[in-house]
Amino acid sequence: MSDSQxxxxxxxxxDIRSPALLHHFATEEQQRDASSLGMWIFLGTExxxxxxxxxxxxxxxxxxxxxxxxxxxxxNALLGGINTAVLxxxxxxxxxxxxxxxxxxxxxxxxxxxxxxxxxxAFLGIKAKEYKDKFEEHHVPGATFSFEHExxxxxxxxxxxxxxxxxxxxxxxxxxxxxxxxxxxxxxxFIWLFWMAWKGRFTPGYHTPLEVGGLYWxxxxxxxxxxxxxxxxxxxxx
Amino acid sequence: MQGLTSDHIVPLRVYFLVAxxxxxxxxxxxAVAHIDLGPFNIAAALAIAVIKMVLVVLxxxxxxxxxxxxxxFAAGGVFWxxxxxxxxxxxxLTR
Numbered sequence: 001m002s003d004s005q006x007x008x009x010x011x012x013x014x015d016i017r018s019p020a021l022l023h024h025f026a027t028e029e030q031q032r033d034a035s036s037l038g039m040w041i042f043l044g045t046e047x048x049x050x051x052x053x054x055x056x057x058x059x060x061x062x063x064x065x066x067x068x069x070x071x072x073x074x075x076n077a078l079l080g081g082i083n084t085a086v087l088x089x090x091x092x093x094x095x096x097x098x099x100x101x102x103x104x105x106x107x108x109x110x111x112x113x114x115x116x117x118x119x120x121x122a123f124l125g126i127k128a129k130e131y132k133d134k135f136e137e138h139h140v141p142g143a144t145f146s147f148e149h150e151x152x153x154x155x156x157x158x159x160x161x162x163x164x165x166x167x168x169x170x171x172x173x174x175x176x177x178x179x180x181x182x183x184x185x186x187x188x189x190f191i192w193l194f195w196m197a198w199k200g201r202f203t204p205g206y207h208t209p210l211e212v213g214g215l216y217w218x219x220x221x222x223x224x225x226x227x228x229x230x231x232x233x234x235x236x237x238x
Numbered sequence: 239m240q241g242l243t244s245d246h247i248v249p250l251r252v253y254f255l256v257a258x259x260x261x262x263x264x265x266x267x268x269a270v271a272h273i274d275l276g277p278f279n280i281a282a283a284l285a286i287a288v289i290k291m292v293l294v295v296l297x298x299x300x301x302x303x304x305x306x307x308x309x310x311f312a313a314g315g316v317f318w319x320x321x322x323x324x325x326x327x328x329x330x331l332t333r
Contacts, residue, residue: 036304040311047315048322055326062330077268084264092257095248095298102247154274211300218298225290229283233271 020206032208039212043219050178050223057171057230060164066152067164069235073153074139075172076130080232083126084224090119091221094214101197101207109202113194116217120187127180134169141170153235172231179227182220189213246303256297263290 018028025031061068097112138146147162147169193213196202202210263286270282296302301309 033305036308037311040308040315044311044315044318047319051319051322055322058323059326059330081264081268085261088257088260088264091260091294091298092253095253096250099247099250099253215299218294222291222294225294226284226287229267229271229287233267233283 018205020201020203028205032211035208035212036215039215043215046219050175053171053175053178054226054230057175060167060171061230061234064161064164064167066155066158067160068168069154070150070152070160071139071147071165071168071172072231072234074137074147074150075232076133077232079126079130080228083123084228086119086123086126087221087224090116090123091218093119094217098207098210098214101202101210102204104204106197106200109197110194113190113197117187117190117194120183120190124180124183124187127176130176131173134173139169140173141166145169175227175231179220179223182223186213186217186220189216246300248297248300248303252297256293259293260290263293 021028021031025034093112093115097109097116100106100108100112134140138144145162145166147160147165150160150165152158152160190213193210196209267283267286270286271279273279275282295312299312301312
């Protein structure tokens, strides 16, 4: 063999190659880094996906602040706050699941994955209650939409323009709806992670799917961190 | 050899402290919303949301324990978002 031959990384030359290490990666670190960086690029596209909606929200909120404040007071901030707490708990159980995999605690890993899914379902259940209320109050944009004679907070005698309030509700349903869709996708990912964990596929040396699935879950949590004050708490001080 | 995304095992204490901080900041968001600060209500709400985001990104998403390249990728998302907002608002705020 000549000296000009490509040097093959030999970090795993004298130990048994991990069955989880795919043949086109030199080391487990390289494989893990490729997955993580790929996920971060995907999350960058997701930031822009939601970013366009946040940008639209900001422009219309600037234009129709009073109408947005009036519309916001009709949304149940208590349910929104509970949902924020539910998501914080779910993000905690995700990192505890990764910790359990790193320290080879199978029972804790499975429990944390189940708890994450329960918190995710609780979030969607509370969300469904909110949507049901909005349908009953005719606050869903469309033919039956009605927002007549609603006071603008802190401006006695002034009423919100229903057309402008309808823009708020359109943004509310699109943004929380897209977020809820991400939650459903996240639940699908966690069902798959649970199945993999059940089969014993995750070890202290290999748990990249947990890490990457966790990145997605935390990202969806961060979107909610911004949605909650922007949609639910515009004008509660009166 | 140290990889880009370190497989550092974070002490459980850190995770619980971050979760408690997130709950405190949630309570703070709600408390601040009940006080009339005029235009600073939105500024305070967004500032708290950004702090919560940074906590989640650094500790739960392990960026603090990863390489600078991962941090760069994470910051990239915020950077492109800033471009979107800057150019859009430079139009709408100057009409």
